[in-house]
Amino acid sequence: MTISVLGAGAFGTALAIALAREGRDVQLWGRNPDALAEMARTRVNPKLPDATLPEGLLIQPDLELAAQSPTLLVAVPMQTVSGLLDNIDASLNGQRVVACCKGIDLTTGTGPSQLIARQKPDAVPAVLTGPSFASDIAQGLPTALTLACADEALGEQLQNELACAVLRIYRSKDVIGAELGGALKNVVAVACGIVIGAKLGVSARAALMTRGFAEMQRVAERMGANPTTLVGLSGLGDLALTCCSDQSRNYRFGMALGAGTEFDKTTTVEGVATAKAMADIAQKEGLDLPICTTVNAICEGHITVPEALNQLLSRPLKEE
Ligand SMILES: NC(=O)C1=CN([C@@H]2O[C@H](COP(=O)(O)OP(=O)(O)OC[C@H]3O[C@@H](n4cnc5c(N)ncnc54)[C@H](OP(=O)(O)O)[C@@H]3O)[C@@H](O)[C@H]2O)C=CC1
Numbered sequence: 001m002t003i004s005v006l007g008a009g010a011f012g013t014a015l016a017i018a019l020a021r022e023g024r025d026v027q028l029w030g031r032n033p034d035a036l037a038e039m040a041r042t043r044v045n046p047k048l049p050d051a052t053l054p055e056g057l058l059i060q061p062d063l064e065l066a067a068q069s070p071t072l073l074v075a076v077p078m079q080t081v082s083g084l085l086d087n088i089d090a091s092l093n094g095q096r097v098v099a100c101c102k103g104i105d106l107t108t109g110t111g112p113s114q115l116i117a118r119q120k121p122d123a124v125p126a127v128l129t130g131p132s133f134a135s136d137i138a139q140g141l142p143t144a145l146t147l148a149c150a151d152e153a154l155g156e157q158l159q160n161e162l163a164c165a166v167l168r169i170y171r172s173k174d175v176i177g178a179e180l181g182g183a184l185k186n187v188v189a190v191a192c193g194i195v196i197g198a199k200l201g202v203s204a205r206a207a208l209m210t211r212g213f214a215e216m217q218r219v220a221e222r223m224g225a226n227p228t229t230l231v232g233l234s235g236l237g238d239l240a241l242t243c244c245s246d247q248s249r250n251y252r253f254g255m256a257l258g259a260g261t262e263f264d265k266t267t268t269v270e271g272v273a274t275a276k277a278m279a280d281i282a283q284k285e286g287l288d289l290p291i292c293t294t295v296n297a298i299c300e301g302h303i304t305v306p307e308a309l310n311q312l313l314s315r316p317l318k319e320e
């Protein structure tokens with residue numbers, strides 16, 4: 001098989017469906033053999049109930065077999081990436097390992113590409129990110145993503161390998177910038193959800209998106225990313241999508257916090273761990289990240305939403 005998708009959640013399955021629909025040679029691995037067997041039988045992933053798995057899409061329960069493909073798409077939650085890489089015995093020599101997850105690993109303080117480089121030094125790390133809800137991709141709605149790979153020639157190969165009729169892929173060499181945009185926009189989306197859930201209005205949300213974007217640029221610059229990457233699909237594009245749609249789990253989680261309602265704890269909400277990582281980075285690097293650190297303080301239960309609002313609004317006035 002040419003492409004293996006590792007992670008049979010909503011996003012991994014959506015990517016596998018889109019690629020298989022185009023006749024690409026693709027297999028989907030997940031950690032739960034019973035769930036995989038059921039998916040192979042029904043040709044439906046309950047996380048994407050409206051999409052049928054194309055006939056050519058192979059469901060693969062064996063991780064080592066899946067890991068033999070030249071291209072691997074890693075689509076598991078960020079905090080599980082390191083464990084997944086550890087579980088693969090093969091060195092992945094020369095294989096392209098494309099991170100499709102959005103976040104910062106709390107143990108190392110790095111994004112997925114650095115985890116891949118550290119744990120599988122013989123592999124070629126890349127990142128696929130940008131504004132794209134799994135259900136949109138699975139329905140075949142048009143989507144544009146950024147494929148970032150430091151090696152330009154390999155990046156171009158991956159771009160061609162992964163682009164589909166409705167999945168338009170732009171290329172970048174800025175892996176750090178692309179993955180930071182995808183990670184950080186989730187924190188801002190939680191903040192925007194809080195504002196809407198607390199009924200503070202869409203003007204406040206626009207302010208948070210803009211000032212949140214300034215924080216994203218500040219972090220990216222400090223981490224050595226190209227500032228223009230942040231205004232592309234992986235940064236501004238994904239920020240716009242995630243902060244304004246209740247299809248987003250990060251946004252919905254924020255809305256529940258703002259409204260004081262329950263939220264299903266099993267839902268993947270990457271912004272919570274990323275906010276924690278950003279609070280650590282703000283402290284270590286002496287960076288001013290008021291929105292990220294406030295989201296972290298709310299998520300950790302250190303302050304309430306009204307206290308957070310009060311804190312943010314009473315900050316000294318400054319130049320934009
Ligand atoms: N959903 C979306 O629209 C998009 C998601 N993403 C990103 O994709 C990543 C995955 O999200 P998504 O697919 O939506 O999440 P889901 O919650 O839909 O699925 C997560 C999947 O990861 C599996 N998983 C969890 N822990 C492990 C582990 N230790 N080893 C192997 N598999 C594991 C889960 O398995 P099990 O079912 O057995 O628990 C589940 O199949 C996230 O980083 C997210 O930000 C990016 C763009 C869009």
Ligand SMILES: O=C(CO)COP(=O)(O)O
Binds near residue numbers: 251270
């Ligand atoms: O990253 C996404 C869209 O680009 C999905 O967002 P959520 O994880 O908030 O659902």
